[in-house]
Amino acid sequence: MKKIILASKSIDRGKLLNNALISFDFLLAYVDEEKYKKKISDPIELVKELAKIKVANARQNLSNEKDVIIIAADTMVELNGEFIGKAKDDKEAFKNIKRLAGKSHNLITGIAVSETNNPKIIVDYDTTVVKFLDLSDDDIWRYIKTNEWRGRAGSYSIMDKASLFIESIQGSPSNVIGLPLHKLFKILKEEFDVNLL
């Protein structure tokens, strides 16, 4: 099996790969998200572009290594055409969850895959619809106190406490966590001759 690098600082993405028994290393991939958010208004184009830039940057940093697979991803939470980003404090997290409660929103993840000694970069995306139960203000504050919202797009994680109020999803569950694993499986198999199973 080739060495795999996840160009991301997301613990959730790492957990997904760990649970799927895939060994990998983390590499921090910096990209100025705000700059691209101003330039690209379509969420799908935005997450694809951000994932692609992360992979391209990681490729440069790894130019001395051979046969290393690089994976990057970028996730946005979208409600009625607006992005729900990472909250900066508990008040903003409360506001985010209150907006999402009782409704459906979209989780959109862009994924980019490349290899150090191969100029090809494959870019794809996936969308999952997530529906929350109705929540009282008291429920939301109880949730905010877990601190699970910190550093997470949309201020929640489907894997943890928020699973109590996720009524349903339509689409890939791993995509909600930030990495559509079925897409990764197909891209690596079809484009890079790597079978993750």
Next chain:
Amino acid sequence: MKKIILASKSIDRGKLLNNALISFDFLLAYVDEEKYKKKISDPIELVKELAKIKVANARQNLSNEKDVIIIAADTMVELNGEFIGKAKDDKEAFKNIKRLAGKSHNLITGIAVSETNNPKIIVDYDTTVVKFLDLSDDDIWRYIKTNEWRGRAGSYSIMDKASLFIESIQGSPSNVIGLPLHKLFKILKEEFDVNLL
């Protein structure tokens, strides 16, 4: 918070509660599934009945304890009206996954909740549709070798390696793992005055 007992031997159900930061104890709840499978052909009625019997049995074993919440659940995988059960060996597990590959199937979980000093038993169920990617025989054998199929209805776990070939789901993700947490949250809040958040 009242003490919670999970009347189940399922590690996956335990993980779900752990991830949702709910503290609980396991209690083995024996029920002769085969006997009820012969009596009840409708999968929804079957999983509801099995969950109810598990809770009722656990109540009897805990009759000396006060204010203890008991939760039980039973999950079936159904494809075109047939149950896909737990595999007894790797050949049967291979056959199960081959039947599910490239298609959609139903995950049906019955859930029952009760309390030691309260005669009420609340029973509910949830259905989630799961769609697998197409898989080659080689892919399936690679999967079988992980041993993830052991002890699992349908011979897979959405949380682990099988996440690579789950294309989409429609419904509750926790229900696929064996316990629809949003239903548990609502039942405990509305019927037993317990807020899991």
